[in-house]
Amino acid sequence: MRLRILGCSGGELPRHRTTCFLVDGRLAIDAGALTATLTLRQLARVDDIILTHSHFDHVKDVPLAADLLIGHRKTPLRVHASSECAATLRDSIFNGRLWPDFTRLPTRQNPVLQIRPFTPGKRFKAGRYAVDPVAVHHPVESVGFVLSDGKATIGVSGDTGPTTAFWKRINAERDLVALLVEMSFPNALQRLADVSGHLTPNTLARELAKVNRNGYPVYLYHLKPAYEAELRRDLRKLALDNVRILAMGDEFHF
Ligand SMILES: [Zn+2]
Ligand SMILES: [Zn+2]
Secondary structure, three states: OEEEEEEOEOOOEOOEOEOEEEEOOOEEEOOOOOOOOOOHHHHHOOOEEEOOOOOHHHHOHHHHHHHHHOOOOOOOEEEEEEHHHHHHHHHHHOOOOOOOOOOOOOOOOOOOEEEEEEOOOOOEEEOOEEEEEEEOOOOOOOEEEEEEOOOOEEEEOOOOOOOOHHHHHHHOOOOEEEEEEEOOOOHHHHHHHHHHOOOOHHHHHHHHOOOOOOOOOEEEEOEOHHHHHHHHHHHHHHOOOOEEEOOOOOEEEO
16 A cells, blocks of 8 residues: 555645545545645546545545546546535535536536545445544544555544544554544644644543554644644654654655
């Protein structure tokens, strides 16, 4: 499995792009940085997007990609979203006002985009990948993913505050090669992190204590760019073992 970090930030600025992890050039986990990083040819090779939740920084390139891909794909780009997230995409983006309904364009028979709802807790297939969506703690319906290509398995927390089921699922996984976890706000903004369903370095440390790790690394993402220096300072003080912050452009082979 080849994992490319197209974006791993909680906001967009020069040198900061929002959450988007590309697996083997074929599947994207969240769509925060597809159109700014991939060429049209590379974008046309992405068959599946799996979305953790409906927040703008995670879905923003779904509408932009749909528009770009008309005439460049033989089959629809499949967007896998929880039922609530799928409804938000239909009602709030592809509603003919904010953006055209690309699930019916260029034709109803062969649209450029297909939205496929999934149920949190129920495994589904996205291309050749098995995906387990596990509910996490966030103001909208939101999931973390356990994704496997049959050989390597990775975990991605999605946006979440302190949670339980996802860590249980991670602990049940034998073949995990990497765990990607959000960390958004510095300790000084603990209250904001709590009400918005995010982690600080302090709550991250408490969450990781729930995980029985067997040597695999933890990669952090979704840092709010305005607080990045403070976040790094807070994290350093905790001296967590085998935990590091992702950088845009990172590439891994598992
Ligand atoms: Zn969010
Ligand atoms: Zn987010």
